[in-house]
Amino acid sequence: MTVDAISASALTLVRGGRVLCSGCDVSVPVGKCVVIVGPNGSGKTTLLEVLGGLRDPTAGRVDHLVDPPFGYLPQRPGFRRGFSVAETLGYYRRLTGSRAGPPVSRLLERVGLSGRAEDPIGGLSGGMTRLFALAVALVGDPAVLLLDEPMSGLDPQMRDSIIALLAAERDRGRTVIVVTHALEAVDPIADWGVVMGGGAMVQAGSVADLMARTASEGLPGAYRGLLEETA
Amino acid sequence: MSRVSSPLLAVVARELQSVVGTPAGWAIAGGAGTAVLTIASLSAPMGYQATAIDLLVLLEVLVPAVGVALGYRAVLQDRLRGEWAIHRAIGVAPRTYVLGLLLGQTTAAGLIIGGSLSVASVVVALRRTRPIAFLASTPAVADPAAMLWLTGLTVAYTGVIAAIVMVLSSLVRGRRGAVLGAVVVVGLLVVGIDAVAIVLPTPLPVLVAMSPGAAYRTLVLTVAVGLTPDAPVGAALLGWFTWLSGATLLSIRRLRTTA
Numbered sequence: 001m002t003v004d005a006i007s008a009s010a011l012t013l014v015r016g017g018r019v020l021c022s023g024c025d026v027s028v029p030v031g032k033c034v035v036i037v038g039p040n041g042s043g044k045t046t047l048l049e050v051l052g053g054l055r056d057p058t059a060g061r062v063d064h065l066v067d068p069p070f071g072y073l074p075q076r077p078g079f080r081r082g083f084s085v086a087e088t089l090g091y092y093r094r095l096t097g098s099r100a101g102p103p104v105s106r107l108l109e110r111v112g113l114s115g116r117a118e119d120p121i122g123g124l125s126g127g128m129t130r131l132f133a134l135a136v137a138l139v140g141d142p143a144v145l146l147l148d149e150p151m152s153g154l155d156p157q158m159r160d161s162i163i164a165l166l167a168a169e170r171d172r173g174r175t176v177i178v179v180t181h182a183l184e185a186v187d188p189i190a191d192w193g194v195v196m197g198g199g200a201m202v203q204a205g206s207v208a209d210l211m212a213r214t215a216s217e218g219l220p221g222a223y224r225g226l227l228e229e230t231a
Numbered sequence: 232m233s234r235v236s237s238p239l240l241a242v243v244a245r246e247l248q249s250v251v252g253t254p255a256g257w258a259i260a261g262g263a264g265t266a267v268l269t270i271a272s273l274s275a276p277m278g279y280q281a282t283a284i285d286l287l288v289l290l291e292v293l294v295p296a297v298g299v300a301l302g303y304r305a306v307l308q309d310r311l312r313g314e315w316a317i318h319r320a321i322g323v324a325p326r327t328y329v330l331g332l333l334l335g336q337t338t339a340a341g342l343i344i345g346g347s348l349s350v351a352s353v354v355v356a357l358r359r360t361r362p363i364a365f366l367a368s369t370p371a372v373a374d375p376a377a378m379l380w381l382t383g384l385t386v387a388y389t390g391v392i393a394a395i396v397m398v399l400s401s402l403v404r405g406r407r408g409a410v411l412g413a414v415v416v417v418g419l420l421v422v423g424i425d426a427v428a429i430v431l432p433t434p435l436p437v438l439v440a441m442s443p444g445a446a447y448r449t450l451v452l453t454v455a456v457g458l459t460p461d462a463p464v465g466a467a468l469l470g471w472f473t474w475l476s477g478a479t480l481l482s483i484r485r486l487r488t489t490a
Contacts (some may be wrong), residue, residue: 054316054490068322074313080245084251095321096239136317146320 002029004065005144005175006051011060015046023060026051026194026204028144030066030147033176033189034189035168035207037223038196044179046077047196051177052146058072066144066175069096071137075148075179076196077129086117096140110151112161127153134162144175151182183220190219195226238323239331245334256339256439259300264347271351277378280456282355286348287451289358290385295420297343298392299399302336303413306482316490324488327477329397336393341386348385352378357476380455388447391471392420394478395443401485420444436463440470471472480490 006028007093013020020043028034028051036044049055050062052070079088089104111131116124124132130153137145150166151159157183167189170176180186193203203210203226207219214225250256270289274282309315318328352375399412424442427433439445441463446467453462 049316049490052320056317056488068320070320070322072313072317072320074316076313078312079314080249080308080312082249083245087248091241091245092317092321095238095318095323097237133313137320140321141441142320 002027002032004028005030005176006062006064006066008057008062009060010053011062012058013043013046013050014058015043019141020046021196024204026039028175028177029192030143030175031049031170031173032191033170033178033186034192034194035183035186035190035219036177037181037183037219038192039227042196044196047194048146048148048177048179052144054146068144069140071139071142071145071147073121073130073133073137073145073147073150077133077136079129079132081120081122083119083121084119085113085119085124085132088121088132089188092136092139101139101141101223107138108132110165111135112158127155127158130154131158131162134165138169142174144177145169146177148179149181150178151185163189181223183223187219193219193222195223197227197230239327239334242323242328242331242336243335246305246332247339248341249305249335250339252283253374254442256301259297260343263297263343264350266293267344267347267392268354272358275355277361279352279355279361282351283377283381283451283456284458286381287448287456288379290344290381290388291423291448294340294344294388294447295392297340297465298336298389298396299413299417301340302332302393302396303334303400303409303416304399304406305336306486307403307406307409310401310489311490313407315486319490325483329401329482329486332397333390333393334481336397337390338385340389340393344389345382347385348378352382377455377457380409381451384447384450385453387471390444391443391475394475395420395483398478398485401482401489436466439463440466440473441473443474446470463477 008026011024011026012022033195036047037224038044044106046055052072053062054072066173085108086104086110089107093104101147102108104117108117111134113128113131115134130150134150137147150162163185166176166178178186189208193207193210195210207222210222210226214221214222216225266289267286269287271282273283290445306315355378356375395414399416400409403409425438425445427438427441439449449459449462449467450464452459453464457480
């Protein structure tokens with residue numbers, strides 16, 4: 001039996017006058033890696049934000065069955081200029097108060113930014129800024145990680161290292177929700193899938209169920225199969 | 232440190248460091264300080280009261296300008312970069328974030344302008360000469376309390392302006408809108424609302440309550456300088472309170488529904 005970290009029922013999302021999903025139910029089990037996939041503009045980011053409580057749904061209800069802090073990596077992360085990497089991370093640690101979790105040096109080490117602590121935040125490249133944002137998402141040892149395109153703009157080696165990090169978090173019992181187009185990259189760690197497309201949510205469930213339904217191998221195959229079903 | 236106060240203090244400290252740690256912050260402080268000290272140096276021989284009156288004209292423009300320059304992008308940039316969403320995910324309440332920004336912006340603007348006025352008071356103390364006879368009819372001419380009150384009221388006015396600027400910053404959707412909004416807000420605060428009285432005859436207490444700038448002028452001329460003892464001080468304070476609380480609540484409400 002699975003225990004849910006987040007439960008959404010009768011969810012309707014409308015963005016810019018477009019219905020992204022209508023009357024959908026989504027459950028996010030504790031300690032699983034949930035991958036939200038779909039074409040560009042299908043509402044993946046909006047669903048992630050709604051599941052994380054960052055945005056209200058147009059209709060329906062979202063229940064968080066675990067307490068904050070949650071960790072969030074935005075699609076296009078950026079940080080205030082005038083601060084160093086360590087100062088910015090220290091700021092977010094202060095926001096979590098008594099649940100500050102790992103120290104700054106450990107967080108930077110986990111995302112491959114050791115030795116960058118004193119760099120100005122504005123001096124990081126786009127890929128490094130994304131890695132740094134992942135370190136910020138890990139502040140406070142959150143029970144749920146909400147990650148929007150965590151592998152975008154990263155080299156293959158760094159992608160593998162991030163996948164290993166996410167697998168480690170899941171194996172510690174953390175719930176990881178990932179929005180991504182990099183299906184092959186997340187396939188080894190995906191337990192659950194939410195497939196968006198065609199103006200509505202197509203399917204949500206365990207990756208095993210999605211594969212069985214489409215008689216395909218892996219998350220990429222299940223995704224293509226489900227999109228073909230609705231085409 | 233309690234879980235409530237620690238995030239609030241962290242947000243305040245971040246706002247202050249954003250001013251101290253950027254060239255723009257130093258440029259704003261340098262420009263404001265130069266303007267205040269130039270007027271103060273010219274008026275200092277006339278005494279505290281005359282200097283306060285001369286500075287009032289400058290400060291009616293300077294306080295909104297500094298408040299807008301420091302704060303018009305504060306919330307907007309955090310939203311566009313996704314930092315506000317990170318705050319929300321961590322569990323920072325919109326009220327904590329808004330109050331932190333407000334306190335930080337007020338402290339930064341207050342230090343810039345209040346600090347300049349404090350130095351100006353020293354300049355007056357060093358350079359003032361015997362009061363001119365027609366001004367000497369009020370004791371405020373030789374009373375440094377005029378400058379102290381001016382400083383205190385001006386710092387309070389920066390808080391009202393910071394709250395109004397934060398509403399702008401939380402409502403606009405992009406940088407272009409923020410710049411346009413900043414120009415409109417400065418215009419409204421400096422002349423726009425007062426202009427209503429010219430177009431539509433408005434009772435003085437109503438005008439003073441409606442316009443934060445008119446309220447500031449009223450309070451300075453009444454409390455600091457002592458020239459207009461019958462002015463509607465109550466309406467001015469009520470107006471400030473309404474603008475401050477209304478703008479703060481509006482910002483909190485806006486951020487509750489924004490990722």
